[in-house]
Amino acid sequence: MFGGIKDSLTSVAAKSLLASRLERYGKLTEFHLSSRDRTISAEILLEGELEPVAIHIGRYRIKAEAEEYLLEVEEISVSRIWLQNLLEDLLVGKPLPVPAMLLLALGKPEP
Numbered sequence: 001m002f003g004g005i006k007d008s009l010t011s012v013a014a015k016s017l018l019a020s021r022l023e024r025y026g027k028l029t030e031f032h033l034s035s036r037d038r039t040i041s042a043e044i045l046l047e048g049e050l051e052p053v054a055i056h057i058g059r060y061r062i063k064a065e066a067e068e069y070l071l072e073v074e075e076i077s078v079s080r081i082w083l084q085n086l087l088e089d090l091l092v093g094k095p096l097p098v099p100a101m102l103l104l105a106l107g108k109p110e111p
Helices: 002-023 079-090 101-106
Strands: 028-033 037-047 053-067 068-078
Touching: 002 028, 068 079
Parallel strands: none
Antiparallel strands: 028 037, 037 053, 053 068
16 A cells, blocks of 8 residues: 555656656656556657657666666567667666665665
């Protein structure tokens, strides 16, 4: 129960943070995070597009390395195949630094 409430609150905060970073490319219309399942779903209405793009991160991991936290996307699906291919090349299996303030939202690092 509390995990769902935490995920709802952190989803709102993360949506706000991501929306400001994505505004050059479009509008983040939906964002849902499940720290228990380690999944993220989002919809973005990209500039010049009529329909939003759906993005689903099917699994992610948080790793602690040398005093920093890294997010590693393990699986991603996107409603546009060209964008899925691009995001697979840029994100899947590539550790990304995670700001400490987002660590609470994403969950504890895995051993």
